Amino acid sequence: MFEQLSYDLKGAAKGAKAFVDTGFLKGSNLASGLGVAKALGRYGTSLAGLLEGSAARFPSRLALVDDDGELTYQELAKYSRLTAHTLASHGITSDSRVGIMARNGRGFLFPLAAKGYLGYTVFLLNVGASKNQIAEIVREHKLDVIFYDSEFDDRFPEDLSDFGATLVHADAAEGHRTDIDYPTIEDFWANPGDHDNAFPGRPNQGGVILMSSGTSGTPKAVQHTEPSFPVGVLGPVLKGLGVKAGDRLQLTASLFHVLGWGAAVLAITAGCTLVTQRVFKPDVVLKQVQDYKCTGMLSSAVFLKDVLAVDDGSYDLSTMTWILNAGNAMSEDLVRGLQERYGNILSSGYGSTEGLLVAYATPEDLTEDPLTAGHRVWNGRLELLDPETGKPVAPGEVGIIHAHNAMSMKGYLGNRDKPDYRDGMLDLGDKGVIDPQTGRLRVLGRNNDMIIVGGENIWPTSVSDIIDRVDGVAESYCVGVEDDEKFQRVKAYVVTDGSADLSEDDIRTHVRENFMAPAVPRDVVLMDQPLPRNPIGKVVKRELEAFG
Template sequence: MQAERQTLPGVLRAAAKEYATREAIVDGDLSLTYGELHEQVRRTAAALIGLGLGKDDRVCLWAPNSWRWEVLALAVTYAGGTLVPVNTRYTGPEAVDMVARTRAKVVAVADGFLGRRQYDELAAAAEAEDHELPNVLLLPYDASTAGGEGIVPWEGLDWSAAAVDEATVERRADEVTPDDVADILFTSGTSGRSKGARSAHRQVVSVAAAWRECGQVTAADRYLVVNPFFHSFGYKCGIVVGLLAGATVAPQAVFDVTETFRLVEKERISVLPGAPAIHQAMLESPERKKHDLSSLRLAVTGAATVPVALVERMQSEMGFDTVLTAYGLTEAVVATMCRPGDEDTRVANTCGRAAAGLEVRIAKPGGNEPPPADEEGEILLRGENVMLDYLDDPEATAEAIDEDGWLHTGDVGRLDQDGYLRITDRLKDVFIVGGFNVYPAEVEQALARLDGVLESAVVGVPDHRLGEVGHAFVVRRVGADLDEDAVLAHARERLANFKVPRGVTFVDDLPRNPSGKVLKRELRSS
């Protein structure tokens, strides 16, 4: 692949040239062709440079799926910067932590999303942490935050862009190399502290190309992206796949089953990936039969157990020609994926075989040696698309990637004779709520700050709609007057909503093994 096609600016330029008049984005009443998208990105990149964004500087983007998210994300890399997507469900303190740790030069905020006042949350958290915010770019949503020093409304970007000529912008794009860092996506670890996985441009393009190939996505496709852009599934396997294929991307800010049906019918959507909970909700909705879904052809799902019956119903009742499952993680994005033509039972019971040039092997936990025949072991990945490292954390990087280049995922599974992967457990106790990873240690640390909590253990429990949800087992301090409502209210103040446990059980003590480790398997079965 030519070097310029291994960078996001190069991919955008190629798409604008090859698909200039084709629709790139449709979002409500707004539609942009690939030529218009390129022009919007260039103007926004000029504005970012005008705001002081230098090469390799970072921009935090705290906003829901929209055409502006795509334009701004591509503009960051076009200007030679590094994108830092921030989860829209994060609280102000969580967002400020991302801004501080990445030393971002700009933070873009969609103020008013989900009825919140994100800018006020951000400013209050920054003041509490004695952290000075960089320039804040306000993306319009429902709120009308007043302007002020360091606050730039989206409509004011033209003023910033006017100070930077086109030649400067194009020179910045020319200077981006395949090995430059394109983005930093944060993922939590078992210690409870999030880690920023850094990926190069060549890796972003390569994994998107592999996903596109497996899904056989073309310029004729219209792709509804329900998966959040702040997640690699929505960003790299959504936006970037669209650019590579010349497909039309239709972003949806929040999953609403009725609105999803309306968009599929109106926009003639053909590609609709999502967590199993999304497809289950569509199948169960009484609204489904009121809409024409005949344009659907491809679904890609995963991140939770997928019953064979779900795959069969997606094909027979929603009309998908192809349903694929996949396994990925922030540190490698697309690790394995099924292929068109795979049997339904294989699609449902496995996560596919190696993709994106990765090697997959099973090893004894904590090492590289294979487990005994026919036994499961830790899933290891190796290849060019494994992340560069964790931001400013060489110890965590060395722990995750061994001297031979194998990424230790912490997931447990087995490979069949054809190389198809089946995940059977998680070493790190992570559970998945509607497609979002939740790391118990982070939740437990938040609960530990509540007066009256002696200790806690959080586990994932089955949920019909979301696949799994959290449940907290809490040991109260002697004499503490603490009830479930107080625990959940405390969690909601400090954690994104998908991380908040749905229930609390008070116990006298937590079950432990002889070494003192909490036996979470016993809690799950209790």
Template sequence: MDLPFVVATLTRRGLLTPGRPIRVASQLGALRKWGWSLTGELRQAAARDPGRTAVIDDTGAELTYQQLLDRAERLARAMRSALGVQAGDRVGLLCRNHHALIEAIVAATVLGADAVLVNTGLSAAQLATVAEEQQLRVLVHDDEFAERVVGLPAEVQRVDERTHEDLVAGALPGDLQPPERDGRTIVLTSGTTGVPKGARRPTPNGFGPLVSIIDRIPLHARDTVMIAAPIFHTWGYAALQVCFALRATIVLHRRFDPAATRDALVTHQCQALFAVPVMLQRLLDVPPPDPRPPLKVVAVSGSALPGGLAPRFMDVYGDVVYNLYGSTEVSWASIATPADLRQAPTTAGRPPHGTRLAIMDDDDQPVPDGRVGRIFVGNEMLFEGYTSGARRETHDGLLDTGDLGRISSDGLLFVDGRADDMIVSGGENVFPSEVEDLLARLPQVREAAVIGVEDPEYGQRLAAFLGLHPGETLDPEAVREYVRHYLARFSVPRDVIFVKYLPRNATGKVLTRELRRYYG
């Protein structure tokens, strides 16, 4: 990434403002010694703004950057002396969003151990499989998951919330130096179809990844940011990285509650919110805040943004929605700005600076604008492979996302869904996401999911699952007629099923396997 662009972006976002020389020198020294890992970012923030509030959560904690660093270092020393954690070990983290999760991630990476972020929605059986496959030495977990961890192998040491505090309080004094190997963060894939795979996240090697994001999404130094997206997910973890780099004040709640989130945005005067799309819908289900919080950015990722949701949200909260399309494996591919979403509510936007994007056919040849093909992405933060040793297909330095999409004549990316979600009905290729987006525009519909199911005559057919707003009703035949009016006949769902809520995982993705249970 070219230096003038980096300097211009950092200046525009308030990261190159003058400061006390000794603190600036200490800040740069921390990055030079510890690199751009989460540990390095926390150290540089504590060096530059030690007294600034780093995190506020609903446990009652309010810690400055210096206090957060001190607690993380104490935990690291205690994990080394009391639990025997060393470089190359793996530490699992089964926690919701609160300060102790951040401390544990930093503590693991300070020691050169890999931090494995575990989805809080995993069953006990899935958790046991993850612990075995990832070879966990320690599992740090919230008390609410005590019953779920009972069946773990005996060699996995467990650290509950009380033990966490005891370790911090009882840590022996000592110095911490950069480990011989960098600790990696391992993010588990969503696991909507089975046991998730571990994906090794790379450590940034400079300002490039941060600049790519904040050039398109106008976050500023010392903003107050609420991270509602779960930190165990790539999007929530990325938000944490960005916040440390910006020396932001981070607001966390263990669980997402729309009314509590709305009130926290006002109470803490948040300038930004990181969320997954379903959270925006839930915020629209409660009365809007009065007065409105000073939001400049509502950044969403993690699942598809339903058609019409962004404009509806922006009609209430202002033109603040930024939609990042990416995945655990490619980090980011494109970002849609509020102007993009006003123009085309379902767009994934355009690739940010330093990102390459290509739409390829099955023969790895580029396809013309407007034609659907496989989405390939290249940037500085492509994952380093799965912990199992498996890898994704690459082409000319670009990684296959596993999604299908197209680029419009004006350069906007549209994602048509997972390659393995496309169905063939009566010989015609059908993309369920296209029908989902159309159904989501119905004023009676709160949320929609469309899947392919087996059909004895056509091979496969579409089934639509609709959650309606309270007090609303729809006739299944009226739904089919609505789709028939806008789309081809083979896109009309034969089955229309009404549900109270769609089954989702903790990151907001619809669990299609749960929907298929309607068909035995």
């Protein structure tokens, strides 16, 4: 306990220094400083409090660039307040629940920031959620209002009489439904209700609920509180990236997910500019970096791979000094490709919806070991436990990754799902190993993903990494399937790019010659279309069956 306390205190001190070194605290005069103090005193570290503070310091600075244009900090605060006033006039209070199902842009940020003015609990809904999942979320968690993009109109019932939630289009495209409560957010603003629209003096802040996958098919509601400057957790990232106040950040990561939400909070705290787009297009990402002179890019492996593929060297990316990957593990080829193209500026964060950030790999870490997840953050615990005994395993041995720090979830909302804790740490569901020489973590895959072939432990990601190196292969994904002789064997879904003639045996031969015999796929499915992925880039396993 004393050792952990000492570690945490040192981590907090290092994190505070990393925070100050960014210049986040610079740029204030007496008047703006008082504005920041007033905002934080009233709204705390909610997005509203952070936004009002930055608007007081940098009213004319660009806060957001999206598909609809540009917004300054003053404008972003104005429309967020307008959204909150209108919600209050419709009876929304700190006891209410508001959902957001929108792609990146102002339609997402307005209701997210409005939360802090009123204190309601906000649900960040996955844009990949099905019609049944949305209905179940509304029923189980009793959502009062949902802001959603009109492209998801077909996810909501045709007969809304008993749906139980007021619907507002956060983004209304051509042909949007007009039978919902407020076909556009402008309609919502123009039609206040009959309740008082004043903000409470110091609203009690509800949680920020992130939706994680559930074994029953219904997403788990993961509870997080408003951020409280966990400098010991974020310190390694701030130092590793060299983020500076006022930077312009290209954000590909979805705002409804961990990285996107966290990036928005940090960016607004620091008076940075978020440059984003609703639907990912790799050429648009590169053009945004060039045109807005972005210093950093926040993305994930599946998107970075596409960015690298379309970058023909014609874009001026000289201002970009860092790239942060999160959400998906990177293959060694992708890491080396990004390093070769952009220099030694790539880093990666590892965590989960429940645990948020628990480890960070610096550019130097990835240079030495492209597959590493890096070291644990400067505060909190991260240990690999034996699944049978619950005791820590020795360095070099495989264990289940458990972690806890200031950014860990507060629990699941409701009584349906229960978190799995051991010794005060959350089970992240991944197997990993700590390098005994460097102390770095390597994530081997999901705990239930390991394939045991004739007594040999095979990690699907290891096989995919080998297959991805075959000429003519765009990407691959491996799973375990039952086998009469070996109990389990590897099945590989392989996406070809058309640049070479490939057969199933070509894939098997490559794995046999470059890895090990037990890892050779029994089944190889050659595909001419991309792997099915959800909006944050993770492969949707159940949809693979349609390919064979």
